[in-house]
Amino acid sequence: MLRTEGLNAFYGRAHILHDLALSVGRGEVVVLLGRNGAGKSTTLKSLTRLVEPRSGRTWFHDRRIDGLKPYQIARLGLGYVPEERRIFTDLTVEENLEVGRQKPRDGLTPWTRERVFSFFPSLEEMRKRRASRMSGGEQQMLTIARTLMGNPSCILLDEPSEGLAPMIVELMASTIRELKAEGLSVLLSEQNLNFAMAVADRAYIIEKGQIRFAGTVDELKANEGIRKAYLAV
Numbered sequence: 001m002l003r004t005e006g007l008n009a010f011y012g013r014a015h016i017l018h019d020l021a022l023s024v025g026r027g028e029v030v031v032l033l034g035r036n037g038a039g040k041s042t043t044l045k046s047l048t049r050l051v052e053p054r055s056g057r058t059w060f061h062d063r064r065i066d067g068l069k070p071y072q073i074a075r076l077g078l079g080y081v082p083e084e085r086r087i088f089t090d091l092t093v094e095e096n097l098e099v100g101r102q103k104p105r106d107g108l109t110p111w112t113r114e115r116v117f118s119f120f121p122s123l124e125e126m127r128k129r130r131a132s133r134m135s136g137g138e139q140q141m142l143t144i145a146r147t148l149m150g151n152p153s154c155i156l157l158d159e160p161s162e163g164l165a166p167m168i169v170e171l172m173a174s175t176i177r178e179l180k181a182e183g184l185s186v187l188l189s190e191q192n193l194n195f196a197m198a199v200a201d202r203a204y205i206i207e208k209g210q211i212r213f214a215g216t217v218d219e220l221k222a223n224e225g226i227r228k229a230y231l232a233v
Contacts, residue, residue: 001026001154001185002047002078007056009039009046009209016042017053017209022187024154029176029186031200031217033193033231039209040189041083044156047187048073048080060154077105079152083159085143089132093123093142096131100146108183111148119178120145137168144175155179157188161195173198193231197221205230 002024009017017039024030034040045051047058049070058066065073074080087096097113104110117124120141126134131142140160147155160176161169169192176186176199190196196203196217203220205213207230213220220226 001028002058002060002187004047004056004058007043007046007053007058009042009051009053009056011042011051015209017046020056020206020209020211022204022211022214024185024187026185027180027183028202029180029188029200030202030204031196032187032189032204032206033191033196034189034206035191035231038206040206041158042209043206044080044158044187044189047156048078050080074150075102077151077153079147079150079155081143081147081155081157081160083162085139087131087139087142087146090130092128092130093134094127096142096146097149100149102150105151105153108151108153111151113149116145116148119148119175137164137171140164140168140172141175152184154185154187157186159189159191161190161192169195193227 005021007017007020008015020043022032032040032043042051046053049068056066057064060076060078065076088099094113097116122138123141123145126138131139134142160172164172173195179186200217202216203213204211205226212230213226
């Protein structure tokens, strides 16, 4: 579904990503774990070309996308949910969803406003509410819902559990599992190890812009040394 190799990204003269490689299979949930500043968000932004890598190749549905603009990549069905949420606070829930609408894609059940509301019942109750009057957890759900309106086949989630109450974190985990059941591929960046292990099939660990571990979640659970070296606070 999504694959990149030799990814090198810079901020000015600072070399952030070093020959990074990862992949996400069809209908798979993959987590990119690491401490603050490890390069997780830069990786997701580089895949969508919101950060322009210095070098590297990226494929989506077996098509090279590293020469495309962010809006062109989005139109191909690669959705991105930023850590900052970036919803339109002056618009209502319904209006935010309409902003994200794209045409249906072959082989996938279309995401309509009604289907999104059945997936997120709490959003339907607030459909006329301005986004500025929503809690952080509600805004996070709205951001994911808006991305689904683009009918993606793969979603990149940047720190989806960050700053959310435990009850909302569990709801977020349930949402990711349901998205997988719908056949979507998911790549998420996370610091919350327990949350990641509850939803992911495979894991990568990034440290100083380099992949230090790649394997299944069960393999990561069994490797205490790796967890202590790269994830312990």
